[in-house]
Amino acid sequence: MEEVIFQRHLKPQWFWKLQKWLQIGEERKMKISSEIFDRLLYQCIWRKKELLNGRKTPMDRDDFDFLTFMLVEDNNQEEREMSAFKKSEKYARDMAFNLLSAGSETVSSGLTWFLWLVATHPLIEKSILEEMKTNLNGEGDGDGDGKGRHFSFEELSKLNYLHAAMCESLRLYPPVPFEHTVSVGSDTLPSGHQIGKNTRVIYSPYSMGRMEEIWGGDCLEFKPERWISNKGELGDVSPYKFTAFNAGPRACIGKELAMVEMKAVGAAVIWNYSLQVVENHPILPSNSIVLHMKHGLKVRVLKRSHF
Numbered sequence: 323m324e325e326v327i328f329q330r331h332l333k334p335q336w337f338w339k340l341q342k343w344l345q346i347g348e349e350r351k352m353k354i355s356s357e358i359f360d361r362l363l364y365q366c367i368w369r370k371k372e373l374l375n376g377r378k379t380p381m382d383r384d385d386f387d388f389l390t391f392m393l394v395e396d397n398n399q400e401e402r403e404m405s406a407f408k409k410s411e412k413y414a415r416d417m418a419f420n421l422l423s424a425g426s427e428t429v430s431s432g433l434t435w436f437l438w439l440v441a442t443h444p445l446i447e448k449s450i451l452e453e454m455k456t457n458l459n460g461e462g463d464g465d466g467d468g469k470g471r472h473f474s475f476e477e478l479s480k481l482n483y484l485h486a487a488m489c490e491s492l493r494l495y496p497p498v499p500f501e502h503t504v505s506v507g508s509d510t511l512p513s514g515h516q517i518g519k520n521t522r523v524i525y526s527p528y529s530m531g532r533m534e535e536i537w538g539g540d541c542l543e544f545k546p547e548r549w550i551s552n553k554g555e556l557g558d559v560s561p562y563k564f565t566a567f568n569a570g571p572r573a574c575i576g577k578e579l580a581m582v583e584m585k586a587v588g589a590a591v592i593w594n595y596s597l598q599v600v601e602n603h604p605i606l607p608s609n610s611i612v613l614h615m616k617h618g619l620k621v622r623v624l625k626r627s628h629f
């Protein structure tokens with residue numbers, strides 16, 4: 323699907339729409355992939371409905387998940403009007419599709435670049451580990467179950483340097499490297515360019531993250547310090563400058579969730595393991611709507627001990 327969406331950015335709209343209508347070429351692949359994805363999603367929805375219908379006891383907090391939220395009757399008066407629509411299988415499918423497609427590859431791509439940058443910048447890795455040691459409740463290799471140490475939401479929220487390193491990695495390697503939007507009326511862009519109605523404007527967070535005019539002479543360096551004030555606090559950076567999550571009314575609704583997910587996984591990996599990047603393995607971005615590492619990241623994983 324990702325490949326076909328990428329192709330839609332390159333081909334004239336009339337061309338891929340004709341392909342879609344005739345069900346040929348890339349657009350046929352899109353139809354087949356969508357059907358496979360839909361089958362999977364509807365199976366999950368039906369299974370969840372069966373479970374919910376057969377339920378005799380009140381629901382535990384732990385059993386309450388995204389699909390339950392989309393399918394159960396609302397107790398809340400205000401939301402009841404939405405209920406008929408909300409309970410439709412199509413609505414649950416669309417929401418699940420949206421969140422899965424927007425929130426999985428983006429996070430995994432962001433984490434891959436982050437772990438590579440940390441593994442190739444030992445001083446930054448050391449600073450991340452030192453911040454963890456200073457701020458976390460008790461050290462150790464975990465809770466003795468062999469799964470390593472994990473970090474709570476409260477613990478993660480104290481790690482400003484880790485947060486800064488994550489933003490810095492997203493600046494240099496934004497998972498959504500380019501985006502397009504269409505003007506509803508004629509306008510003047512911040513660059514001074516005049517555009518007419520219905521003009522497609524493509525912009526690139528990847529390029530903007532590497533522009534000297536925006537980030538200064540050291541724009542190509544991986545430097546988490548640029549996100550932290552002299553007092554050690556995280557600075558407020560405008561989303562119109564740091565565009566990895568887009569800005570304005572259509573900005574990413576999963577930004578906070580994405581940052582927590584990435585910090586939770588990043589912190590656990592860095593604390594429990596040392597990653598050694600395999601020499602001579604090519605590290606290149608892919609040509610895609612999500613900035614994958616073209617050949618993946620090859621590392622040797624060594625267990626880290628803090629005792």
Ligand code: HEM
Pocket residue numbers: 420421422424425426428429432496497498501502565566567568571572573574575576577579580
């Ligand atoms: C590092 C991870 C992520 C990045 C870099 C990212 C980036 C973006 C960007 C740039 C957009 C705007 C797309 C456009 O206008 O063309 C967007 C939209 C969106 N994102 Fe994310 N995203 C991430 C993670 C997530 C997660 C975890 C979720 C939810 C589980 C999510 C849900 C969405 C949704 C639903 C939209 C559409 C919002 C709308 O159109 O109103 N994203 N994201």
